[in-house]
Amino acid sequence: MSEFTEAFGTAARLIAAGDPELVGIVLLSLRVSLSAVLLAAVLGLPLGALLALARFPGRTGIVVLLNAFMGFPPVIAGLVFYLLLSRAGPLGSWGLLFTPGAMIVAQCALVTPIIAALTRQLIEDLWLEYREQLKSLGASRLRAAFTLLWDARLSLGTAVLAGFGRASAEVGAIIIVGGNISGVTRTMTTAIALETSKGDLSLALGLGFVLLTLTLVVNGATQLASETLRRRAG
Amino acid sequence: MTRIFMWLLAAGFAATAHSAGARADEKFITVASTTSTENSGLFSYLLPAFTKATGIEVRIVAVGTGQALKLGERGDADVVFVHDREAELNFVAAGYGVGRREVMYNDFIIVGPKSDPAHVTGTADAVGAFKKIAAARAIFLSRGDLSGTNAEELRLWSDAGIDVKKDGQGWYRDTGSGMGATLNTAAGIGGYTLADRGTWLSFKNRGDLAIVVEGDKRLFNQYGVMLVNPRLHPTVKVEWGQAFIDWLTAPAGQQTIAGYKINGEQLFFPNYKPPSS
């Protein structure tokens, strides 16, 4: 139990001292997770909305698949992308393996189903309400999809936050495709995994507290932003 | 709306592509090595000296020996630096690696609970100690991950004439993890395990564990370095990779290796011998 008190102390000291290695790790973590979530949102939001509005044979199957992929094991994603991005693999010539780019790609693949599945449900519910009015005004299904996405933006913000949570917390995928290389692909979660494997539990826990603080800050900022938007646009 | 969409998509791809492009003009090599070597802290000490001398950055991907060799096989690393002689020779024989050199050695130790239920403390003979542990059915943690350490452990069981698969029920535990994690488990449940001295010296969660057996020549852990075969993988950085291998086995590198100490104790013993022609 003394590890907890030690860890608090470690976390406080690391943050206060602005340890350059820690700063580098924090910035890389933010860069990877935020980029991954950005890409995942750009792909997942329209995908979810179009799936909500479209009707075609096999649609239910795709919905079930998408929902299931929300829980896709990160370590398998890591393995799959390693095989794809390896020099011996089909996309080896891209030279992405062991770079932050590979980590972004792998995390994007994990986060897109989360955002898409949640978006689909939100937009489908909204479509039930809005359908007649939008049809009456002459909106095409495509146009309606974007209208609904914009109207649901506050709820969708939470879906994107869920995606960010997944991205910033996972380690299984990025440790395989990134290689946990010091100064290059070492993020908070992979650093925590490393320190744990070295038996330095207080440092690992301390880094964990720093990561949690980071996550809280991001969520807090998002909540503030959404409340401001809500007041402005109702 | 579509415009914003397109800009965001572009930004996302830019962030990703930035990584790929940057690689081309940076001077670095990728070395696949093991978690135990990384965890010992050797690389933090050794690599800056190499980079200072040559201007080449070394990126270490630290995984289990099996995975490190796999990375070399698939051309994802330029150099492989591990400690499993048998596996390394097979690697070269299969054509995946070239120019293997023996660089240094450290040793393995058997650690266990201070209470020592199998009464192995002080035994100089590692095989004998393993026999005692099996006889006492004392808890033994194995890494079970095809690492160099794991390979050594399995050789000792084999030499002791013990089939852990058949007779290990109840006391032989397979953690399937790295050295640090296995030591964590051993400390947690009071079991024996085979560890490399490097990881042990820098391991901070010892709990009730202590060294029970050391010094047996069988526990000799030889490190070898190889260049990934450029004929198989043309993208291997031959010049810089070879520079690393050359430096490690030159007096400068060998002396630096000997200079690495934890609590005043030397961890690795350089032993490169140029081939006598």
Next chain:
Amino acid sequence: MHGTSSILPLRLEALSFVAGGQRLIDGITAALEAGPRTLILGPNGAGKSLLLRLCHGLIAPSEGRVLWGGRSLGEAWVRRRQAMVFQHPIVLRRSVRANVAYGLALVGVSRLERRKQAEEALAEVGLSTLADRPARALSGGERQRLALARAWALHPEVMLLDEPTASLDPAATRAVEKVIAAFDMAGTKIIMTTHDLGQARRLADDVLFLHKGRLLEHTPAQQFFTRAATAEARAYVAGELLW
């Protein structure tokens, strides 16, 4: 291209709608001409809302056809010349003005023009002062007037209204009825459903009386309220429950 063509008269030819084994609309034939305010009356469940949706093309008929000025709803311009207002107005999560502008954007009006025309429409319904407010912050009556402004901005030839004041208090109802009257004065054909007899008496020029999915009467309002032809209609006007 079809700017000067009219979509009136609206002709319903043996129109039927079947769902769940039930004939919810049963063989309705009628012609609605330009000019009079047409109110569709009948007890709840008679099929009034369903009929309106069939006319507007939100639902496809099981039998029969809907012809606007001799054309089918398959042609986009036919759909563009009519607008519908629903009982529960759907307002988007944006400003009042932006809600009206949305409808204009859908028909390709440029950004600057949209703003101008939206403000004109808002002035028509008396919501000018609320133009920058979030639409979600409006009361029920104000939202309905917003929906009317949104429809009005498209300058439809026909406005279909489905029980537009059923959820509103008397003051809001009055405000909405005023707007409807103004649209009628400007030349828009009004086709409206209601279950409120008082409202029907106030607004109707022309009445379609529905009962159990069938059209029982199509008569001028004056005649309907004083000397209805069918027993059901007379009972309805007298305020009795029909079943």
